[in-house]
Amino acid sequence: GDSVTQMEGPVTLSEEAFLTINCTYTATGYPSLFWYVQYPGEGLQLLLKATKADDKGSNKGFEATYRKETTSFHLEKGSVQVSDSAVYFCALRKSTGGGNKLTFGTGTQLKVEL
């Protein structure tokens, strides 16, 4: 079945450091790929997405490129802030029934310190 693998956390960085969170996936067909962010005590918020190979999703300084040849969707940010501290989930989406199904990775906790 479909699956998503993320690097384990927590990842601890100093403010203004470069961030990479690795994500690889296994899926049949052509899934869409997402990064969601979850702040403490809150639900999931969509951070960025890519719907086909070579697409680059970007938002709030975060970027990720859909690489079909390496089945990857790594999240990057050039300069992290303390406010970026959260748990980041990589996910793939496939159609099911009349809706769609998100398959999530296990999440990577990011801690940014001053």
Next chain:
Amino acid sequence: DAMVIQNPRYQVTQFGKPVTLSCSQTLNHNVMYWYQQKSSQAPKLLFHYYDKDFNNEADTPDNFQSRRPNTSFCFLDIRSPGLGDAAMYLCATSPSRYEQFFGPGTRLTVL
């Protein structure tokens, strides 16, 4: 401004005592989803409604059921909660096969 609302945010129940979690939406989306997220784990889809059509995931226990009386509301019923059902329950909505919007979640504690 709230688009997907979950009540209550925190729910405590006793072992074996039925409990109902509520989700409502102001987005008029035709699809509503329920996910279970255990501590430090990924959210896991339990089931979803496409309009009134119920779609259950193959590995969702029979202990979990859902109702959708109208477009705006969807309920998650846990008939006999066990200690292993303690988790965050996330509701999400989407317009057909497009982006899902998540609510803040309800954290369920089973004593």
